[in-house]
Amino acid sequence: MTPTRHARPPAVPRPAPAAPAANRPGRPGAARVLLGNWTGASTVPSRTLYPHQWSWDSAFIAIGLRHLSVRRAQQELESLLAGQWADGRLPHIVFNPDVPYGAYFPSPDFWQSSRAGHAAGAPAAPETSGIVQPPVHALAAWLVHCADPAESARRGFLARVLPRLTAWHDYLLTHRDLGGGGLAAVVHPWEPGMDNSPAWDRALARVEPAADTFRRADLDHGDPADRPTDLDYGRYVRLASAYRAAGYDDRATGHRFALEDPGFNALLVTGELALARMADHLGQDGARHTGRAAELTRRLVDRLWDDDAGIFRARDLVEDSLVDHTGIAGLLPLVVPGLPADVVGALTDTLDGPHFRAPATGLVPSNDLTGPTFDATRYWRGPAWFNTAWLVERGLRTHGRDARARSLREALVAEAGRTGFAEYVDPLTGEGRGARQFSWTAALALDLLHTGHDVDLTPAGHAPDPALAGPGLPLTDQEELSR
Secondary structure (H helix, E strand, C coil): CCCCCCCCCCCCCCCCCCHHHHCCCCCHHHHHHHHHHHHHCCECCCCCCCCCEHHHHHHHHHHHCCCCCCCHHHHHHHHEEECCCCCCCEEEEECCCCCCHHHCCCCCCHHCCCHHHCCCCCCCCCCCCCEEECCCCHHHHHHHHHHHHHHHHHHHHHHHHHHHHHHHHHHHHCCCCCCCCCCCCCCCCCCCCCCCCCCHHHCCCCCCCCCCCCHHHHCCCCCCCCCCCCHHHHHHHHHHHHHHHHCCCCCCCCCCCCCEEEEHHHHHHHHHHHHHHHHHCCCCCCCCHHHHHHHHHHHHHHHEEEECCCEEECCCCCCCCCCCCEEEEHHHHHCCCCCHHHHHHHHHHHHHHCCCCCCCCCCCEEEEECCCCCCCCHHCCCEEEHHHHHHHHHHHHHCCCCCHHHHHHHHHHHHHHHCCCCEECCCCCCCCCCCCHHHHHHHHHHCCCCCCHHHCCCCCCCCCHHHHCCCCCCCCHHHHHCC
């Protein structure tokens, strides 16, 4: 069935690109990173530190890949969805069976997904983890479709991924509504993607760390000063072991760590809006998803907004209280189109205030620069990350803060190239930290070189004309490397 199209002006003005994206600085280097980290069906975040497929990494990677090869971007998401469980969850790692167990911990023999997760519908193959990551996937799928609607239609891409992505969101809104407030809860620090954020310190203090019976492979490739501590890791292992012992059953597990994270739920809102666009495009009724997005937005503000602080906070469901922490996750709801205007204004003031102003890079630190837990180099306790900068930049444009978005966009592209596409940077000095040639850094820098062709998700009417998206550029590896 051919969907009905209703032309309408974009709700948010978009700046025209200054030059054709293919000729702008940074594109060849970013493309080389993505081509170099491609494994044949998906992209590893890093050839050293992260040798498998990670969930939200692949979503961000697909967003960038759509500017090189729409087919490859589709494969990226389809490969991840091949690891989906029957209960709808999309696991945070899909393991490559050719990688030795010792190359990464926790490896498949720790998670034991096909056995311990059998009752929850884990696939017999591939082996996966049992926890999840933020739901960026529907947004990524819609952007990939819009990059080349004809190729998407020819391969039946949307028709195949829409039911899987809907099941993923259904899982989060049912199994993970642990607080009864209508928001999705995270049950492990790795699930919101910000592993050792100070936002989790109080909740993790309730967890007895596992005995020293594991070996951290991450320290073979990362500076211990950059990585989570051994104490943190012991608690991560304890939580994952308890979840595994309960068969990865969300209701049967006695969660000592259960929080509603603002960034995670904000991405669920944008994902619902993307599902609405997909459904409308396929001639189905997207109203269910638009309605869920509106309700999630209301609950996000009601349950997690701290008006006095001008930022969103995580809610600890064990204590039923907001976590007194100012961090990047509290700014990510800027990506939600339906936020009240006063909330948007307060968030942008907080972004530009002393907690997050980092002139050395122009990026956004992951933790309050003025707070006692700030650490400029240790993972999510201070460094500035490129994926969160991309989300904040998108949020600023969503709400018409185009000049501020432009400055952040320029900073992201410049810092990505200058640091060799580092995993993250010290926000005070601009020094690249973590892995280099990091895939989502390259992908999102590449995407921002195409920002003038972006797609609006404002919930109104039918899907925008996909011509608003940039054209797909299906290039071979050699063609791209010759640029």
